[in-house]
Amino acid sequence: MRNGAQRQSSSGRSRANTSSHDLQAVVAGLRGEVRFGAPLRDYTSFRIGGPADVLVIPVDVDDLSRLIKQAHAAKVPVFAIGGTNLLVRDQGIRGVVVSLSRLKAIKDESDGVIYAEGGVVMPTLMRHAITRALSGLEWAAGIPGTVAGCVVMNAGTRLGEMKDAVKAVRVVDPLGRVIDCPANAIQFSYRRALLPRGIVVGVWLQLKPAQREKIERVIKEYLRYRKNTQPLTLPNAGCVFKNPEHNTAGRLIEAAGLKGARVGDAQVSEKHANFVVNLGQASAGDVIALIKKVGRTVEQQTGITLELELKIVGQP
Numbered sequence: 001m002r003n004g005a006q007r008q009s010s011s012g013r014s015r016a017n018t019s020s021h022d023l024q025a026v027v028a029g030l031r032g033e034v035r036f037g038a039p040l041r042d043y044t045s046f047r048i049g050g051p052a053d054v055l056v057i058p059v060d061v062d063d064l065s066r067l068i069k070q071a072h073a074a075k076v077p078v079f080a081i082g083g084t085n086l087l088v089r090d091q092g093i094r095g096v097v098v099s100l101s102r103l104k105a106i107k108d109e110s111d112g113v114i115y116a117e118g119g120v121v122m123p124t125l126m127r128h129a130i131t132r133a134l135s136g137l138e139w140a141a142g143i144p145g146t147v148a149g150c151v152v153m154n155a156g157t158r159l160g161e162m163k164d165a166v167k168a169v170r171v172v173d174p175l176g177r178v179i180d181c182p183a184n185a186i187q188f189s190y191r192r193a194l195l196p197r198g199i200v201v202g203v204w205l206q207l208k209p210a211q212r213e214k215i216e217r218v219i220k221e222y223l224r225y226r227k228n229t230q231p232l233t234l235p236n237a238g239c240v241f242k243n244p245e246h247n248t249a250g251r252l253i254e255a256a257g258l259k260g261a262r263v264g265d266a267q268v269s270e271k272h273a274n275f276v277v278n279l280g281q282a283s284a285g286d287v288i289a290l291i292k293k294v295g296r297t298v299e300q301q302t303g304i305t306l307e308l309e310l311k312i313v314g315q316p
C-alpha cells in the first residue's frame with residue numbers, strides 16, 4: 001500500500017517549528033484545495049490520525065511543483081500520503097501534507113504500456129487494464145492503495161509485486177523539478193524501493209496482452225481468497241509486519257495466542273493475525289502499544305524479531 005507516505009525535503013533544511021506565516025507563503029497561489037488543521041483520520045484507511053498543519057490537494061503536477069518550491073524556500077517539510085499502509089500518530093504531522101488524490105489520469109501508450117498518475121487507486125487501474133485485456137496487475141486485486149504508494153513500498157502479494165510491472169517512474173524532486181527515472185535505476189526489494197528523493201507523481205507500467213476472461217478469473221478467485229482470510233470490513237492498514245524468511249507473521253502471531261488481543265479499540269484481527277483493526281475509536285497510541293506487545297510476545301516465544309511493514313509517521 002502500502003500504500004504509505006513519501007517524505008520530501010530534509011537535507012537538513014526542514015524546520016520542526018512552522019509559523020502560520022510560513023505556511024501562508026508555502027500555499028500562496030496554489031490552485032488546489034488547501035485545508036489548515038485537516039484531521040488526517042479522514043484521509044487514512046485506518047481512520048486514525050491527528051491533524052496536518054496544512055493539507056494540500058494539488059490539481060496537477062505543476063501545482064505540486066509550485067508547492068514544493070515554496071516549501072523548500074520556507075524550509076517547511078512536506079509529506080505525501082497515500083493513506084492505506086499508514087498509521088498517523090495522534091499529534092498529527094507538522095508542515096505540509098500532500099494528497100495526490102486529484103492526480104488521477106490514466107493514459108494508454110503503445111505496446112501494452114500504461115501511464116498512471118500517482119493518485120490513481122489500484123482498483124481503478126486494474127479495471128482499466130481489464131477492459132484493454134492487459135495482464136500484470138492481477139496481484140493487486142483488493143488492494144485499496146494508490147499507484148504511487150504501491151511503487152514507494154513495492155507493494156505485493158503472493159501473486160506478484162509492483163516491481164514486476166514498473167517501466168519508469170516520474171518524481172517531483174525536493175526542488176520541485178520533474179524527473180523521470182527508468183526501472184533499472186530503481187532498487188526494488190521485498191516491500192521496499194530505493195527511488196530518487198521526492199514525490200512519485202506517475203508511473204509507466206509495462207503490461208502484457210492476455211485473454212480478458214482469464215484475467216478476470218484470476219482476480220475473482222483472488223478477491224474471494226482475500227475476503228475469506230482478511231478483515232476487509234473493518235478499518236485497517238493492511239499487514240502490520242513483513243513476513244520473516246521461511247515463515248509468515250500471521251502464523252507466528254496466531255501461534256503466540258494473540259488473535260483478538262486488544263488495547264483500547266485497536267485489536268489484532270480475529271480473522272488474520274497480521275492485521276490490526278480499528279473497532280471504532282482506536283487512537284494511534286492504542287495501535288502502537290498493541291503492535292509493541294505483539295512484537296515483544298512473538299520475540300519472547302520464538303526468538304524472531306518481526307519487522308514493521310506498516311509505516312508510522314507524525315509527531316511522536
Ligand code: EPU
Pocket residue numbers: 001002156157158159229237238239240241242243248249250251252254271272273274309
Ligand atoms: N496464517 C495463520 N494465521 C493467520 C493468518 C495467516 O496461520 O492469522 C497462515 C495461513 O494459514 C497461511 C500463511 O499464514 O498458511 C499465509 O497467509 P496468507 O495467505 O493470508 O498470506 P500472508 O503471508 O499472511 C501476504 C501479504 C498480504 C497479502 C497476502 C495474500 C505480506 C506481509 N503480506 O500475507 O499483503 O494480501 O499475502 O497474497 O507480505 C499487505 O501487504 O498489506 C498484505 C496484507
